[in-house]
Amino acid sequence: MSTTPNSPEARDVAYHLHAYTNAKKHEEVGPLLIDRGEGVYVYDNHGKRYLEAMSGLWSVGLGFSEKRLVEAATRQMERLPYYHTFTHKGHNPVADLAEKLVTMAPVPMSKAFFTNSGSEAIDTALKMIWYRSNALGKPEKKKIIVRNRAYHGVTIAAAALTSLPANHNSFDLIVPDVIRLTAPHFYREGKPGETEEQFATRLAEELDAAIQAAGPDTVAAMFAEPLQGAGGVIVPPATYWEKIQAVLAKYDILLVADEVICGFGRTGSMFGCETFNLKPDMMALSKQISSSYIPASALLINKRVYGPIRERSGEIGTFGHGFTAGGHPVASAVSLETIRIIEEDGLVERAGEVGAKLQAGLRSLADHPLVGEVRGMALIAAIELVTDKEAKTALPTPGQLGAMVNANLQEAGIISRAMVDALAFCPPLIITEAQVEELVAGVRAALDKTYKELG
Numbered sequence: 001m002s003t004t005p006n007s008p009e010a011r012d013v014a015y016h017l018h019a020y021t022n023a024k025k026h027e028e029v030g031p032l033l034i035d036r037g038e039g040v041y042v043y044d045n046h047g048k049r050y051l052e053a054m055s056g057l058w059s060v061g062l063g064f065s066e067k068r069l070v071e072a073a074t075r076q077m078e079r080l081p082y083y084h085t086f087t088h089k090g091h092n093p094v095a096d097l098a099e100k101l102v103t104m105a106p107v108p109m110s111k112a113f114f115t116n117s118g119s120e121a122i123d124t125a126l127k128m129i130w131y132r133s134n135a136l137g138k139p140e141k142k143k144i145i146v147r148n149r150a151y152h153g154v155t156i157a158a159a160a161l162t163s164l165p166a167n168h169n170s171f172d173l174i175v176p177d178v179i180r181l182t183a184p185h186f187y188r189e190g191k192p193g194e195t196e197e198q199f200a201t202r203l204a205e206e207l208d209a210a211i212q213a214a215g216p217d218t219v220a221a222m223f224a225e226p227l228q229g230a231g232g233v234i235v236p237p238a239t240y241w242e243k244i245q246a247v248l249a250k251y252d253i254l255l256v257a258d259e260v261i262c263g264f265g266r267t268g269s270m271f272g273c274e275t276f277n278l279k280p281d282m283m284a285l286s287k288q289i290s291s292s293y294i295p296a297s298a299l300l301i302n303k304r305v306y307g308p309i310r311e312r313s314g315e316i317g318t319f320g321h322g323f324t325a326g327g328h329p330v331a332s333a334v335s336l337e338t339i340r341i342i343e344e345d346g347l348v349e350r351a352g353e354v355g356a357k358l359q360a361g362l363r364s365l366a367d368h369p370l371v372g373e374v375r376g377m378a379l380i381a382a383i384e385l386v387t388d389k390e391a392k393t394a395l396p397t398p399g400q401l402g403a404m405v406n407a408n409l410q411e412a413g414i415i416s417r418a419m420v421d422a423l424a425f426c427p428p429l430i431i432t433e434a435q436v437e438e439l440v441a442g443v444r445a446a447l448d449k450t451y452k453e454l455g
């Protein structure tokens with residue numbers, strides 16, 4: 001850390017409580033302050049360059065210097081910098097974006113509702129589901145199914161649906177009725193001798209049994225990321241989604257697809273729902289929707305959800321939910337331009353093509369003594385780090401090995417993210433093949449360095 005008393009780093013330590021950071025350790029190590037961005041690279045305050053292999057927080061799909069987004073924001077700022085969507089009011093960009101999202105959805109959707117973050121979209125989905133059950137005269141139909149290692153955000157309801165210990169520990173969450181099931185992670189959860197398909201069948205049976213135990217009439221919805229992101233980039237096993245959806249359909253349980261990471265090309269299709277053939281009733285969208293140049297998120301709902309909400313809001317006189325900045329005109333304009341660029345530049349197909357190189361490159365590290373599993377698809381991947389391949393275990397303190405490799409990567413100029421002992425990679429959709437090679441070579445070197453350090 002810079003020792004200059006009045007440096008930005010010193011002032012950051014003095015005044016800033018960071019998100020997802022060990023506050024005590026931060027006072028010793030200080031921040032990495034990023035000053036500017038260019039394509040897939042960012043530069044810190046001292047001019048050091050990093051390949052941003054996480055797209056910030058899985059989100060800057062178009063890289064860090066897309067001028068068209070700046071121009072779209074400027075044009076909209078100059079024309080109408082703010083308007084809201086309450087009490088029958090609105091503006092052109094939000095109407096255009098609603099139409100675009102509903103028409104590009106991979107399954108029939110009816111309406112878009114606008115929020116500012118993934119967590120708000122998920123909270124909104126939960127509130128809509130409860131509102132709907134009440135509207136249908138089924139007030140007991142309120143329970144929600146999630147999977148272990150799910151990440152759905154951090155507001156009170158979203159954090160309750162998230163199933164990672166750090167999001168629950170010490171927060172005294174007001175937990176709604178949540179049923180948590182096994183994460184679809186074959187490497188960790190598969191039983192000896194079990195095939196992927198048998199594993200998927202077992203998880204569908206677990207779901208069926210959990211619904212039976214809870215009482216089918218009390219279960220409203222399942223929230224799920226098509227591919228779990230922050231829980232460790234967990235690609236579900238073959239036939240998983242087909243079997244899970246069959247169980248949900250049997251009991252008339254809604255499916256909410258949390259596309260906050262998968263949406264807009266990440267898995268090689270425009271939406272994760274297309275990659276895994278999901279037929280959700282609601283889709284939560286954020287992050288790459290605006291390439292994160294400005295906060296934006298949306299919730300798409302189909303007729304099954306919209307119909308009862310329409311009737312009930314008619315009776316009550318309003319749908320009493322909304323955010324001051326939801327559907328913000330500048331965020332809407334930037335989102336429309338982002339989607340236009342993704343479509344015009346063929347970035348979804350590109351994610352598949354360049355992503356195949358990323359997957360092959362990372363899989364070439366599978367024989368490394370510190371690599372337990374390489375997983376992912378298209379431009380999202382993770383390496384599960386181990387010190388004992390047979391036992392699938394890492395160092396005694398969970399997260400220690402992940403932190404070591406991550407620190408070595410950062411020193412070498414690559415930003416990844418350690419999720420306990422799995423390293424995540426989710427580079428901008430615009431990454432080139434040469435930059436993928438640079439990334440893979442950097443990961444190999446960081447693994448070698450860490451292996452030496454461990455002696």
Ligand code: PLP
Pocket residue numbers: 057116117118119120122151152153154225229230258259260261286
């Ligand atoms: N859902 C998923 C799948 C996410 O990955 C995230 C954030 O990483 C969220 C929801 C929460 O989004 P936000 O951080 O914008 O509230």
